[in-house]
Amino acid sequence: MDVLSSETVRELASAHGGIRVSLYMPTKRFSPDAVFENATRLKNLLKEARAELIARAVRPASADEMLKDVHALADDRQFWLGARDGLALFIDGGTRAFRLPVAFEESVYVGERFRVRPLLAAPRADQRFYVLSLSLKRPRLLLGGPDGLRELTVEEMPEGLQDALRWDDFEKRSLQFHTRTAAAPGGRRPAVFHGSGEPDPKEEIARYFRGIDRVLVEHLDERTPVVLAAVDYLVPLYREVSGLKTLASEAVTGSPDEMADTELHARALAIAERVFDREKRAALERVVEQWTSPKVVTDPLQLLEAASEHRVDTLFVATDAELWGAWRNGGPVPEVHPVQQPGDEDLLDVASVLTLRSNGAVHVLAADEMPHQEPAIAILRY
Known part of the structure; x- marks a missing residue:
């Protein structure tokens, strides 16, 4: 079982090329029915992932080979005994699995990059x-x-x-101290001094x-x-x-x-x-303070361009925001589509990945927490 750290997130974000599968699902912690329910949910997601792989011209036998380790995981009772609130799986030549205290929404994503944005809401092992x-x-x-x-x-x-x-x-003598000297002439005892009590x-x-x-x-x-x-x-x-x-x-x-x-x-x-969360709150304050500055960008295409040029210091993305499109052959301008088309990527996910790859920070917020209800906001380095 993989341990989620900030470095792991960056590794997943840096993977690019070929076909990659990202699976997210909520899971039930151990109970009499939890193992069966969790396994059934994962098997249904695997059917969906197989169909999407075949739709991307992956041969059925190759799709089955790619997903076989996760099928074995679905039937592994010991694996489910350690279930938490959510499961994230990343599949390419191998499989990385994370049982995490976050109830992810059920989703399957197939593309050239892993979908890491839901993972950003999860606590990481290096946050000690x-x-x-x-x-x-x-x-x-x-x-x-x-x-x-x-x-x-x-x-x-x-x-x-x-x-x-x-x-x-x-603590033993109640602040008392004594001075002891030789007896005075006439047999008188020397003075004894005491503390205040x-x-x-x-x-x-x-x-x-x-x-x-x-x-x-x-x-x-x-x-x-x-x-x-x-x-x-x-x-x-x-x-x-x-x-x-x-x-x-x-x-x-x-x-x-x-x-x-x-x-x-x-x-x-x-x-x-x-x-x-202080870093996130401080960055949000910067957004508000610099809202009219050219260093704060909300236009998705400008934001994506800046991320590709390693100019994004901090990126905020709404949890449920999506921007479907394709960035074909390294062209200067991505194609943006009103609804998802075959081969499309969520361009806001792409911006998140590119920001992480250049050591920028990415924060995922609920839509009502986003300043001015924008779906995505970037603070630029320059």
Whole structure:
């Protein structure tokens, strides 16, 4: 099973030439009827894919050979036991399959390029984040991704509040200190000085948090977001002392010691995804600010031309937008058709692929999220 990463998306986008099949479908997670329903849905899509291949002059025997691995997958019960919300399959000389937490709309696409636009809405394995599960008894550092959390071992990190303070008599003697000298003449005892009483719990906690933070600042990279999980009164105390540059502004509140890792992952992932969306939100703000600038392009043909010339920095495309046409023989202007014709490609998909191939960013939005309800918008590099 392939792992979806940003690099994988670019690899799929870069493939061009020959005949390629892209299949998307929603899937049911494991239940008594899920295996049968998922397998039946995939087999129906394979019939559609076979018909489209034959319509493109692929011999029936060659179409069957091309799709045989996916037919075997459809009958593989073990494969369906790991089903999630959606399945994406990419077929050329081999087959790449992705079980993902996205309920894709059912579709079959046959062409010279893979259709990657629906894939852009899926979380990627390289979108990682840390979770600092913080309590006075036991701090934990976990590495998170779309699929779950994995606890990391950090040897230098204090094991708890008492461990962090064990080297100091502060918590044991209530800020008392004594001076001992030889007995004064006449047998009088030397003076004994006492502190002001009980230690300040807030200062003790701050010292404990500084010890944790010092280790994390030294070991964690400065690109991966850190999501804090702690009871609500500890969150501001940690923020006061933290030097972590990637500490998320939101936190998972509640006792992490009493929280299942599945719940902790779900809540931290939601925060991390909002952090990952910052780039998209910042680009949307640029669109609004520069709407009348020549660097913002909405005309599909101009946009496609800019993408082919590697000039698109960021592309926004509406989820359901389509622009059918053909770019024949490398001609300067694509043919655009009001409805799909044999051999047509979705030119907005082509623009997405070309943008990804030149290391641009592509964001897929719902139609009502698109500025001015445009189907596609590009921010140009120059």
